[in-house]
Amino acid sequence: MNEASWLSQTRAYLLDLDGTLFRGKEVIPDAPAFIEWLTSTGRQYLYVTNNSSRTQEQVAEHLRHLGIPAEAEHVVTPSMVAANYITEQPNGGRRVFVVGEEGLRTALLAAGCELVDRFESGVDYVVQGIDRGFTYEKLKTASLLIQGGATYIATNADKALPTEEGLLPGAGSIGAAIRTASRTEPVVMGKPEARMIDYALHLLGVTREQAVVVGDNLETDILAGVHADVRSVLVLTGFNRREDIPLAVAQPTLVTETLTELMQIANGQR
Ligand SMILES: [Mg+2]
Incomplete structure (x- = not known):
């Protein structure tokens, strides 16, 4: 399968935040348009963060402040995964x-x-x-x-x-x-454990095959994808560089320079 064919059929995006949609206090310029593309093409998405200190609403508020569309229910935190884990114990x-x-x-x-x-x-x-x-x-x-x-x-x-x-x-x-x-x-609970990805898939009601993990970090985002048996895209806008990839334990399914390049591949434009 070439890269465009699986990505064009991917319905659910599990998105990392820092290094993927923003860097510290600055939005990554094509992030708002990327989220609008997901919405306008009927794709589902969740913001999947390892941040345990903020509530869902606080994470969403931070994203909106940066110009990225977000509601509380789009956010998955490891605190929610922990709470869910506790409620599932017999x-x-x-x-x-x-x-x-x-x-x-x-x-x-x-x-x-x-x-x-x-x-x-x-x-x-x-x-x-x-x-x-x-x-x-x-x-x-x-x-x-x-x-x-x-x-x-x-x-x-x-x-x-x-x-x-x-x-x-x-x-x-x-x-x-x-x-x-x-x-x-x-x-x-959090990335790179599979638990967080499994919980996000459960919330969206999609299968592993229908989803992709998108992030800037090989040791957390991409490894979480591998652990959960979900395809992944490494975007080179944050922590890892292209030269880090051969040394990494977990290999991404696809590597793109930007979210725009990812969108173009999914659209069959590249
Ligand atoms: Mg990151």
């Missing part, structure tokens, strides 16, 4: 100690979880994302709860967040402290 436990921010708390509460804020018995889960108010006390509580039998869930394992200040500690760096203290590995 034991029914929903008492959760959170190491995280508003996006994570909101998603867990929406799923009917009961949030506890100190060490107590009967806590079913420790759910951890990025937490810019992380303290020794939280590390201690999380570690004791996990050692006492609570299941440890991490929203994502990103070690660092690229910012104008440089690389700042991400959820994976906080997770490293909890893993070390509790001697327990978390169940991880």
Whole structure:
């Protein structure tokens, strides 16, 4: 199958955000037109982000602020995947100690979880994302709860967040402290795990064959596609360069310079 034939038939786009639609505070110039093309041609899409700190509405608001059409229901966060994971467990436990921010708390509460804020018995889960108010006390509580039998869930394992200040500690760096203290590995929700992609496919009601993961990062976006057995497109507008591809564990199905090039291939114009 040549590249145009599968892509022209792809109905559902699972889109990364940073490096794909915007870079920090700047929109990638062809991103708004790309989203309008998806809508006008009847394609489905979701914004699939590893950001656990923001709510769906906050992510959508940020996109709209950059000129990219977005509603809350277009957004999938790892906090939602964590909440869904908890509700699917057969034991029914929903008492959760959170190491995280508003996006994570909101998603867990929406799923009917009961949030506890100190060490107590009967806590079913420790759910951890990025937490810019992380303290020794939280590390201690999380570690004791996990050692006492609570299941440890991490929203994502990103070690660092690229910012104008440089690389700042991400959820994976906080997770490293909890893993070390509790001697327990978390169940991880976000990219590159398949769970996040599976959840997005479920929300859209499409098959693996009908979808594509689009992103700028070989180790998160493209590897998530490989793990979930969904085709992927690496766009070279963000983190990875063309010379990184041969060295990567996960190979994208297609590589494009821009979203416009991707759209043209899907339209059979290239
Ligand atoms: Mg990215």
